[in-house]
């Protein structure tokens with residue numbers, strides 16, 4: 001084997017990016033490269049970027065700065081950058097002006113061209129910037145090198161049509177395009193044959209799967225017996241070998257009664273939903289262009305719990321959106337108390353260049369944002385701890401994923417409602433579903449003992 005043909009990928013951001021990195025790794029593996037996990041030994045480093053949070057930008061440029069030193073030391077060392085940040089002109093301008101030594105720049109819409117691009121760069125030692133402004137037809141059948149043999153991401157759609165005023169994604173990932181249901185079913189059947197037990201369906205807004213016909217993406221309204229998102233779940237629930245189905249992310253405005261019914265009918269659909277609310281004040285939600293009110297959101301939660309009483313609900317919250325008053329923030333606290341989230345990702349609002357909210361004049365001072373953030377996190381953790389304790393002494397089903405990140409003698413996995421469980425185990429349990437009796441229910445994780453291996 002040619003020892004020089006190796007690569008290292010660093011991924012910033014969301015699951016969508018993680019899955020894109022698996023595709024990049026799959027393509028490089030087909031080209032004869034080996035994946036390694038230390039950039040210092042790599043001949044090719046790929047940084048797959050995210051532009052959702054300000055600190056992701058900063059981390060990216062910081063990492064790029066470090067790579068320059070390696071480039072100066074190692075002849076032939078190649079650096080490629082891709083992902084959402086590359087879809088923004090000011091980033092391309094910065095790269096050209098300050099990081100001209102970067103070998104390859106490509107975007108989110110031409111990932112399928114990566115083998116050709118990297119071949120040009122490697123064999124002709126050319127520097128290339130190749131970013132498409134928007135997505136074309138969906139390209140099926142790209143190779144994927146999955147991180148785990150027993151669980152997998154499955155993209156069901158790309159892009160977003162929602163234009164929340166704080167978010168850059170519609171500008172970097174383009175308009176919604178859905179894959180055809182038969183392509184998704186075929187992929188999941190193949191995954192099941194390969195031993196995958198758990199799938200996570202990915203899309204910026206899975207609830208509007210198949211709604212928009214943009215760019216020739218699948219549109220269920222244009223087909224006889226068309227399949228909407230709930231319909232897709234029913235189809236996937238039938239696939240033998242698949243034992244757990246998750247999805248993310250759901251926009252509340254598009255959450256249908258059919259989807260709620262699918263939670264009742266589909267035994268493999270995990271009883272957990274990530275339903276980003278972002279804020280509790282209807283006025284702030286309006287300024288965010290979220291298209292639902294606090295009351296409508298609470299009504300959805302009520303419907304979900306009426307259908308599936310123990311469903312785990314998680315969310316995203318932004319603190320300090322422009323114009324947020326203390327009263328608005330109190331609405332957020334009130335909503336959090338009413339919903340009683342199982343967990344929540346909380347973010348301090350930061351300006352994303354190129355979004356409508358960048359121009360809002362009533363930005364909230366940093367110290368006010370931080371104060372609200374701390375109070376919100378305290379409230380969430382108090383509820384999270386209380387909800388977690390209901391699992392004390394219960395038996396939970398866990399898909400064992402491997403050694404715990406914190407302790408090399410402890411194994412870890414996830415329940416079907418998304419909780420991390422740690423326990424003493426053995427390597428042969430990895431990839432299996434086991435029953436665990438919870439001996440200690442902490443706020444962020446459960447600890448327990450294996451009582452039965454299901455398989």
Ligand code: SF4
Nearest residue numbers: 160162163164167169
């Ligand atoms: S739904 Fe809103 S927050 Fe989510 S990706 Fe689309 S624009 Fe961004």
